[in-house]
Amino acid sequence: MKIQKTDWGYIEWRHIHDENDKKQLMDIRISVVLPGKSQPKHTHYSEEQMLYVISGEGIHIINGEKHHKKAGEFVYIDGGATHETHNIGNEPLRELLVSNPVIVNNYDYKEEKLDGLKGIIETIQSQFIEPLNIPITIYDSSWNILLQTKCFNNYCIKTCALNGRFTYCNCLTPKNISDDEEYTFKCSHGLTIYHIPIIYGEEIIGYIRGGHILLATGDKKNEYKEIYDTPAGTAMSIKRLLIQISKSIVNYYGFTKLRNEVEEKNIAIEKTSKLREELKNNLIKEQEKVTNLKINHHFLFNTLNSMASMALEKDCFDLYSAIIDLSKLFRYTMDVESEFIELEKEIDYVKKYLNLQKIRYGDKLEIEYDLDEDYNNLRVPFNFLQPIVENAFVHGFKDSVNKKNLKIATFFYNERLRIVVNNNGSHLSDHDICVVIQKMHSNSGHGLALIHNKLQLAFGNNFKMDVVSNEKEDTSFIIDIPILSMSKK
Template sequence: MIKNKSMSKKFISSFIILIVIPFFIITIVINSLYEGVLVSHYNEKIEQIMVQLSSDIEIELRRIHLYTAKVSNEQELLPLVNSWYHEKDSIKKLETYEKIETKLDYLFAYQGEINSIVFFSKNGEVFKYKDPLYKNDSDVKKSSLYKECMGNKGKVLSINNFNSSNDVNAGRIDFLVGVSPEYNWYNSDTEFIYFEIKTDLLNSIYSRFTNDTVGKMIIADSKGNIVISPDKNLLGKNISEVKYLNKISNKNNDYAPYKYRYKKDIKYISKYTSDKSGWTVINIIDYKALTKDTTNITKVLLMIFLIFNLLFILYSKMFFKDIIKPIKELVETMKGVKDEKLEKITITNTNLEEINELGSSYNKMINDIKDLIAERDLKERERSKEEIKALQAQINPHFIYNTLNVIKLMAMISKAENIRKVTDSFMKLLRATFRSKSTFITVREELEYLDNYTDIMKVRFGDNFNIVVNVQDNVKDLYIIKLILQPIVENAIIHGINDIDREKYITISGFLENGKLIFQVEDNGIGMTEDEIKNVLNNKENDKTGFNHIGINNVRSRIKLNCGQEYGLKIESEKNKFTRVTLIHPILTEEER
């Protein structure tokens, strides 16, 4: 079965299907295409930058190697160093030192990147041009640079000081170059020349290529060790140790950018590896920064969409306020009819004659229904009064009073106090039944009649139960339907506590709650099941006659007939534990009864 939709829901659904969804689909497609163009242009740009940076680094490395080779083959310098090794005279040794220093100053006059040059002789002598950063000469001979150079005579080799914790100057940001010169006529004693190069020369190259639009550049040597990085914590680490860089391979020059989710951000990572030096340039940029133009376009489109929506809403409000809102008000009011809320509607938000006529017709229908209900209730009350009159007419009250007075006198003569007391209580109950034509009496009077009734029942059942009355003082002067509590108490005695062996009690409570007068009669008797409660409320109990045997359902009917459908009673019970009957009655003063 197809479920019908309201006019407003159909209108909103159509708007979403025909406008909102297509707009978002188009926005997503446009953003995706534009994002692809941005990334493609960025890849081309950053590849050119990384190739150029890698080329400049190669040139600088070749220049360093060239100067290193020049020193190892300097035919004037090495003889001076060799003579310095063997010179015993301190003055001549100092003069030789100054000549060597002058020669090196001349060779590296404009090369501020040289931190130190150290010459090691095969006999253990060491000449130092500027103070090196290492502490012990023996550390140099233990380094991997020294061992590799000694195994490759005449070949210039370089390493970073991060390769091993055993390498000299480990932990400093310096570039180490070494060479083991060949022994010949101008070099008979120098076995190893050690160079400390400041990485400032690489940083100066690096700084020319970095800016906010490019991203963060990282440079790693041929072994994957990070030489330059804006993040100082990465210096010296191998790229395989960095989580978001471990996908990069130094062994080929594949330009394969990729995304990596790092914490809450997405990083876009590119790399270029030189075929000659084997050094790798890595670029990292925040993907949001890369695609910020796409985000701006999205914001503009959303702003346009919001403005369009606002205009559409204003148009819809102006166009539909005369139809949808009045109809919804009418529908909501009509829904209350099934809950017996017969309310009129006043339509003020429309200028349409048809809607106004619909509201007027509905109001007329409500008036007719109210008139019919009032007529029905009047007939029910009249019928109830006639039934009570018929019951009263069946018994001649004068005859009953005279008879009871005779019994009372006989009991007094015989000194039978119990008989006298029961007779007196019974006479008071009869007087309550016949003396007044009014349906309502005060709660105080009702409790007095109930006290007379319980006196009779205690004589009948041997005074083996207790009655506890707990009624608030502000309730006692209110009005209640006459003899409405007696049938409930009667059922509690006869059907509730009569057959139990434990202590028997009945509690009667009266109080005000939520604008209503509430009475509760609770016993600790045999209780009832849910099915038994339903049977009682559905009038399936045995028929009985006499004022003290009016059924629970009769009590409920009297309340509804005299007070309205919102009042009545309810039963709560648990088998072999308790039964609680709650009577719900309107608050009636003497003027309102």
């Protein structure tokens, strides 16, 4: 039987639980307070106790309330309670003391979103840290203090307090240690401190420092009269309590992280659902527009046919041809639904467009075609050529007063089909060409950028679209597209 001598008496240890045996938690001892002696005030923040008075008479002060007890009576002390014992009789006060460690693994998860580790600690602080009156300091991974309780013992307060705070105490400052391991050390004043890392997965998210106890040393009396010498069993319970707090923080942290991820996914799903609904509504609107456009096109075709009949009746053959070309232009844009079309049809569409421009400019416009008919059946992106030709009139011929020459050529070049649209309009400087090329690659959805995007969707990066300009050779838009993916005539 182990005897622990104290300044107020002694303790007979009958059973100390094995820290490595999870089935053992209880400690049993007989506490003897000598006549005229008193146990100093201390806090039972790691365990609850039951005391049975075997002999003698004494007063127990629990949380400031006095309890006069004698032989045959018992006292219960809750975890976190303050306690002191006074022998008021003429014989030793002998008490059977059974202690059980406090377990902290039950807590209510908050429904609201918490602000990281700090929010979690503020939540569990009110649930089970404050009720235990435990001296504890909790840090984040950068050693910033997130929580520091105000229940340090009087010895700590007298020795190390700075305006009531312990931030600068020697035992609470970061140390050059292996932060991912539990360890025990003594402060410069002889108190035992426990260091517990808070580890989530493989990540250290914080640290716990606590204990601040004077460990009992067998038959050696306590040299510190102002502080309670803590039994070994109680010290083990204190360390276990700090480890439980660390695990509770990790569990809460994991729960919060998982819940936040679920909330983010739910928000993403909700946004996706809203976007899907918007796309559905937009599709319906676009379908309505297409339907209305087709109706308007049919009206336009009927009107153009009527105008063509009137032109024939009055022998206006040029007007008749122009109306027919315009009608075919509209029908081409409405009837073609596929992404690709034969090059011959695309060229024919451009010819109809240029016939109308010929009416506008007359002899001031000269058009030349140099087309390799071997590639007439090659499939090309629908309506990619006319906007390039139109660009010559919108920009190239804009300020030109001379005769306008426009040439379209197709030919085999370097294992590809090369299409060249050449005009003798405005000369482009190197800077102007750079601006044009930048606009082509801008993905703006307008003008030449729209054509570049159309070709990119059709051929990926396996095509070339370029522009060259000089005073002698005029300005040319050059398109090289692959032949391998197309059927040759």
